[in-house]
Amino acid sequence: MSNKYLLVKNYIKSLPLGRKIRDLYQKRGFNRGNAAKAFRRYYGEDSGLDKEKIIIDMLGEAKRYGFGFDEYHMYHFEKMPLEERRTYVSDKERINYCERMNSYRNMILFDDKGLTYSFFRRYYHRDLVEVFSKREYELFAAFLKKHPKFIVKPFDGACGVGVRILDASGSAPETIFRALRKRYGKGFVVEELIIQHPEMARLHPQSVNTLRIPTIHYGEDVEIIHPFIRIGRGESVVDNGWSGGICCGIDPETGTVFSASDENGEDYTVHPDTGVNLIGYQVPRWEEATALAKELAGVLPDNHYTGWDLALTKDGWVMQEANDRGGFLGFQITSKKGFRPEIEEIVHRLGV
16 A cells, blocks of 8 residues: 555656646745744844845745755855855755656655665664554564564654654553554554664764765766765754754765754754764774665666665664665755755766
């Protein structure tokens, strides 16, 4: 049932009509009222900025180029020359680039976490069960017996939304099963917890701090572009940079962090909760991580662009998940530079 839903959804997305519907849906939020709310949220009434000028500018960037109000703020467009702005790729336009580089037929492998697990299982090194109906109860109960403490995610979720760690010790499997089915109406996955390496845990022990290593598969060659690490904040169990975490740019040659920012556009040199120095942080076993990302890219070579999420355990790097339409936000925020010239060169080289 879920697979049919995603197949139809992705097929519609691939059509010109699907793109038009997506554009219209997004533009509904590009209105003056929402722009005013965004101004108050990101800048405040006492910011000293010309509110009317900024709101008009935000609406112009949104309607002409598809930049969300949050992107306007994160990229600091309020103080960026127009010529430099045009080197940035909006999140809306990012989808179009990704769909040029990847086949829509493969989308379901990444949209459905259960299918992702089935296809890349040997790289996970942990258990995962996908649930859509009562038919999966026995699988769920067997999983719960082995892993009373686990992580649960919506089956088609993104950006860390809906992710929770649960401890079902002493609870009846039927009770947990019913509660999760009620909460996650479209379906969910339960996943064995990743016990991360102590060196990664010291960055922020409450969350599994993962690498995003994007790859471009050119046929014979696989290149790594703009890797970064996501680190959690506070008591959050997710590390996603757009769910309150910190995004740190990594030098692909050395594996060292050169930049750290959050979704509010604030820069960091040390982690505000743990005090760990972020700038200059050396990602452990970096060469192993990049080798794994390149190996993963070779599993599905007709997908030219994929963002691989990797976590480090005491036994080495494991795949957390993958994204065939992974965002460019992390690239552009950590590098403080627009990605358009580079992505145009990539698609030209790919011939797509």
